[in-house]
Amino acid sequence: MELKSRKIILAGTICYTILILFFMFLAFNRLDGATSVDGYTFILVPEGVPLKFPELNYSWIVDFGNIAAFIPFGILFPLLYRVRLGKFISLFVLAILVLETIQALTYLGSFDINDVISNTIGAAIGYVGYRVGFSSNISYKKLMASALTIVVLVFGVMVVSEILQKREGPIQSLTVMKEMTGTTPMTEKLPSFTVAGEQIEPKMNVYSSEGESTKTYNYILGNKENVWLSFYFGIPDNVDFKGEAKIIVDGQELYQLNEQSPQGAESLRELPINKVNELTIIVSGNAKLWDVGIRGMQHWWE
Secondary structure (H helix, E strand, O other), rough: OOHHHHHHHHHHHHHHHHHHHHHHHOOOOOOHHHHHOOOOOOEOOOOOOOOOOOOOOOOHHHHHHHHHHOOHHHHHHHHOOOOHHHHHHHHHHHHHHHHHHHHHOOOOOOEEHHHHHHHHHHHHHHHHHHHHHHHOOHHHHHHHHHHHHHHHHHHHHHOOOOOOOOOOOOOOOOOHHEEEEEOOOOOOOOOOOOEOOEEEEEOEEEEEOOOOOOOEEEEEEEEEEEEEEEEEEEOOOOOOOOOEEEEEEEOOOEEOOOOOOOOOOOOEEEEEEEEEEEEEEEEEEEEEEEEEEEOOOOOOOO
């Protein structure tokens, strides 16, 4: 490489490094956060996947930036110093670990192993792009091939992430679960009623004692894991203001509602359940549960 070209690349690398360091230590009002010391933050266990399919939210932009912003390092440093992939990644990881530690110790951020993984993936993608388009005589075709390789690899990271990651699925009525014993809730021609002065129009189902003192609804869910049970609770205005509902998971009472519980259209509960085989809902008095549903984690194609 010509000396002049090398100097230009070196100057560009230094400027880009300073820009990244600015975002790591000074941007996003980090100095304001450093004045209130709440203790060091070290996240040592990966909490998720590096990058999911595009979503129009701030979290996805940050995840994308944690990869894309470090792709240039995989191109610039090998252009300046010929180095094999293994050595380059080792040195890069060491540098990122040092920077993440400094972030945590100076209260200008946190040590986050997720960032280390994402940054390293970005640098590795950049290195592959360098090998495709910059390692020998540079041409327009090679540059285009390099750019295409980077795009394909980033998309590949998204695909692998989506395969590994499950998302929250849609809410399903409990009546579509594997097995149900006991009373069947009302699912057709659902009546409207008022709770705390609000008109309630159930969409999926209604659970009530239906004139009896108590009714029990049992479901066998087959050891489902990481699910959320959602429902509304209330006692209609035109009846005696007495009643309660209980949610029981595998014989253990998880939740109880009564006259003192929040009611009406604003009373949506979402209960996280780590694992459940048998789910029991007991309704007594004039209490009602409606739009009771369950949702779990699923892959995007399910």
